[in-house]
Amino acid sequence: MEIILHAHHAEVSDSLRAQAEKAIRRIATRLHTVANAIVRFVGDGETRRVELVLRGSRHRELFAVADARAFAPALATAVHRLESQVARARRSRRSPREGDRTG
Numbered sequence: 001m002e003i004i005l006h007a008h009h010a011e012v013s014d015s016l017r018a019q020a021e022k023a024i025r026r027i028a029t030r031l032h033t034v035a036n037a038i039v040r041f042v043g044d045g046e047t048r049r050v051e052l053v054l055r056g057s058r059h060r061e062l063f064a065v066a067d068a069r070a071f072a073p074a075l076a077t078a079v080h081r082l083e084s085q086v087a088r089a090r091r092s093r094r095s096p097r098e099g100d101r102t103g
Contacts, residue, residue, distance in 0.1 A: 001028055002036040010043030016071055023079045024052070030086050033058040041071055050074040052082050062086065 003021050005012075020039045028034040033056040040051040048071045054062040062085045066077035 001025070001034050004036065004038045006038065006040045008040065008042045008044075010041045010048070010071070012041045012071060016041075016075065019072075020050075020075055023075070024054075027079070027082055027086055028054065030090065031056055043071075048074050050078045052078045054082065054086075062089070 003024055005017055005020065024037045024039065028037065031054070035055050035057055037055070038051075038053040040049075040053075042049040042051070046069065047067050048069065049065060049067045050071060052062075052064045062082060064078045064081035064085065066074045066081065068074035068077065
């Protein structure tokens with residue numbers, strides 16, 4: 001899996017980059033089919049934004065975004081939102097579809 005880190009009008013510390021990469025790898029292990037991930041740090045004005053995108057071969061693209069006054073809380077919120085999407089995607093794959101039921 002390839003992880004692409006972008007910083008747009010932002011200075012991001014190495015520790016925050018490592019934290020983002022670790023979180024993406026942890027989330028990707030739950031999906032098993034992630035081809036690449038993009039982490040964008042955007043620092044326009046007073047608001048800091050973190051955008052996370054996961055692209056895989058078997059599922060639709062997952063996207064999470066969060067805004068805060070600093071990058072660390074924005075990253076934490078975006079990771080939490082992405083984890084929720086992954087949990088939903090896993091549940092929907094496991095549950096039987098309406099047309100698949102027999103009986």
